[in-house]
Amino acid sequence: MRISVEECANLLKEQDNILILTHAHPDGDTLGCGFALCRGLMKLGKICAVENADEIPKKYSYMYNDIVPIKFKPKYVVAVDVATETLLGDFEGKYHIDMCIDHHTTNTEYADNLLLEDVPAASETMLKVLEALGVEVDKGIANCLYTGITTDTGCFRYASTTADTYRAAARLIDAGADNGTINRVMFETKTKTYARLERLALDSMRFYADEKVAIITVTQEMYKLTGSNEQETEALAPLTRQIEGVEVGITIREKANGTCKASIRTFESVNAAQLAKEFGGGGHPQAAACQFDCGVKEAREMLVEKCQEILGKEE
Amino acid sequence: MRISVEECANLLKEQDNILILTHAHPDGDTLGCGFALCRGLMKLGKICAVENADEIPKKYSYMYNDIVPIKFKPKYVVAVDVATETLLGDFEGKYHIDMCIDHHTTNTEYADNLLLEDVPAASETMLKVLEALGVEVDKGIANCLYTGITTDTGCFRYASTTADTYRAAARLIDAGADNGTINRVMFETKTKTYARLERLALDSMRFYADEKVAIITVTQEMYKLTGSNEQETEALAPLTRQIEGVEVGITIREKANGTCKASIRTFESVNAAQLAKEFGGGGHPQAAACQFDCGVKEAREMLVEKCQEILGKEE
Numbered sequence: 310m311r312i313s314v315e316e317c318a319n320l321l322k323e324q325d326n327i328l329i330l331t332h333a334h335p336d337g338d339t340l341g342c343g344f345a346l347c348r349g350l351m352k353l354g355k356i357c358a359v360e361n362a363d364e365i366p367k368k369y370s371y372m373y374n375d376i377v378p379i380k381f382k383p384k385y386v387v388a389v390d391v392a393t394e395t396l397l398g399d400f401e402g403k404y405h406i407d408m409c410i411d412h413h414t415t416n417t418e419y420a421d422n423l424l425l426e427d428v429p430a431a432s433e434t435m436l437k438v439l440e441a442l443g444v445e446v447d448k449g450i451a452n453c454l455y456t457g458i459t460t461d462t463g464c465f466r467y468a469s470t471t472a473d474t475y476r477a478a479a480r481l482i483d484a485g486a487d488n489g490t491i492n493r494v495m496f497e498t499k500t501k502t503y504a505r506l507e508r509l510a511l512d513s514m515r516f517y518a519d520e521k522v523a524i525i526t527v528t529q530e531m532y533k534l535t536g537s538n539e540q541e542t543e544a545l546a547p548l549t550r551q552i553e554g555v556e557v558g559i560t561i562r563e564k565a566n567g568t569c570k571a572s573i574r575t576f577e578s579v580n581a582a583q584l585a586k587e588f589g590g591g592g593h594p595q596a597a598a599c600q601f602d603c604g605v606k607e608a609r610e611m612l613v614e615k616c617q618e619i620l621g622k623e624e
Numbered sequence: 625m626r627i628s629v630e631e632c633a634n635l636l637k638e639q640d641n642i643l644i645l646t647h648a649h650p651d652g653d654t655l656g657c658g659f660a661l662c663r664g665l666m667k668l669g670k671i672c673a674v675e676n677a678d679e680i681p682k683k684y685s686y687m688y689n690d691i692v693p694i695k696f697k698p699k700y701v702v703a704v705d706v707a708t709e710t711l712l713g714d715f716e717g718k719y720h721i722d723m724c725i726d727h728h729t730t731n732t733e734y735a736d737n738l739l740l741e742d743v744p745a746a747s748e749t750m751l752k753v754l755e756a757l758g759v760e761v762d763k764g765i766a767n768c769l770y771t772g773i774t775t776d777t778g779c780f781r782y783a784s785t786t787a788d789t790y791r792a793a794a795r796l797i798d799a800g801a802d803n804g805t806i807n808r809v810m811f812e813t814k815t816k817t818y819a820r821l822e823r824l825a826l827d828s829m830r831f832y833a834d835e836k837v838a839i840i841t842v843t844q845e846m847y848k849l850t851g852s853n854e855q856e857t858e859a860l861a862p863l864t865r866q867i868e869g870v871e872v873g874i875t876i877r878e879k880a881n882g883t884c885k886a887s888i889r890t891f892e893s894v895n896a897a898q899l900a901k902e903f904g905g906g907g908h909p910q911a912a913a914c915q916f917d918c919g920v921k922e923a924r925e926m927l928v929e930k931c932q933e934i935l936g937k938e939e
Contacts, residue, residue, distance in 0.1 A: 464779050464780060464781050465779060465780040465793075465807075466779050466807045466808075466811055466812065467804065467807075468803070468804020468805070468807075468808070469804070470803060470804070471797065472793075472794040472795075472797035472798045473794070475790045475791070475793045475794035475797065476790070476791065476794045478780075478787075478790045479787040479788070479790035479791045479794070480787075482786065482787035482790065483787045488780075488783070488785060489782065489783020489784070489785070490783070492780075492781045492782075492783075493781075493783070493891075496781055497781065497862075497865065497866050498866060498868055499866045499867050499868060500868045501867060501868060501869075504826075504866075504867050507826075508823070508826055508827070511819075511822075511823055511826075512823070547812075550812065551812050551813060551814045551819075552814050552816060552819050553813055553814060553815045553816060554816075576808075
């Protein structure tokens, strides 16, 4: 069932012992939402915690390192920025989920669902929820929500960013968000190992379909050569789409077991979520992902073929 | 003489036949300021134009391609985003400058000077001027000012970006600014020639002073190999500072005559403008530039030595 911001706030006010779940392979938006809600509910005197199936990348530690963990039996479970239950990863089915706060149009409505349309980051919606809850947005909360907004908008760069998104950012900076530091950590800092991987990845870039498709292929061998790892490949995805004339940018990364995953980035001419769906994946219209049971070469061939089909149709 | 936003607006109201000058090698902020002011004054029925000493990069053409050029004898000259008269390039001394609207703390106050402190882009100040003039901000003006703000803040990324900057952006988007398209053109589009140059530049990156200094060296040979040119090297400057642990990032580019120019990017620990000043240059605390009469090798040695001195002192 769809619920409004006010209904969402009222439901949360009635509950206690609240467990908040983020999606697996957590990013800035799901974590920002989760820890901001956790901090807000704690300010209201409630017992709550954030959990997820995977390790949280260290760069997000400022979101939670001052939160004292509490052990409790969850009575109410809220998923944040989780479009489908499968995105909970190993936590899928572990809990009955009562509420979902999200911004993905692909959301499968598996719980009481606060889903505002045309909001580029779930953290922007979460700010509204906290305001409706009467929570005073402090520096800790502001840092979480600012992180979510800036990471999901590519630092306010994507076309999905609205005037309201900028206004939310202004409010969060007024509340003390360290925008300069957060953006530096999220967008301006490359580890030496990532910088080496990026160079190899750029060398691997190949063009297809009249140079409208650019594909980067990252192999396990590259991780060995650079000291980098799969976690660091996420940042490669936007590089493909940046080349003039490219409409579909794909980053294929080989997993340790020889299968692979593809991150797809597109411009308006191609729907990335639909392309990913052809291979059992999903996501946003301009950013999506899918998994393959085969190796990188075979996956690349299938992706190129499908892209040619889509780009051919378009003309 | 320093003037306020209101005094600036009142002076402009009294004038006609107004020539607006941007700095040489014009960027998004100086052009955004210039064409927004020009459009605003034209809406008030005034005769005016924007001029500068160099060619305007094509990507900014949307700022002016619907403005019908008028020939007139300038009676009042306004420089926008021009910290010193030398930055007018070949136009230095060509006109008596009556007014300057700027945001550089290094401004030499060579005219009636509207200089608001802690404003990351002159275009943010220009929005205030246009509002004080009673100009209705239309889509054309909004696109100019949004461009100035986003380019001078690295797409709202730099620490200098304030809550007011975000609010200005929100107002401009409300007024019709094409934020998605502008950011794509300014930040997400690499020409194939630039992409090739970037790969060679990254290969040239060397580290000094306990890896706190990273230097990229771009030679004329690299332009030949990649089909790129000096104009495209501006985008390389931020890459040096992005490597973890680097406090000073320098891009040295060789000119056709064998001399060279250095773009300096730093974090708070080092003042880029002061470092540039040691070699006769200048700029902002975290982004500055200077010229050398010698070749790239000699310039690099001098820069490394000075950096070691500065970083040594700091400890």
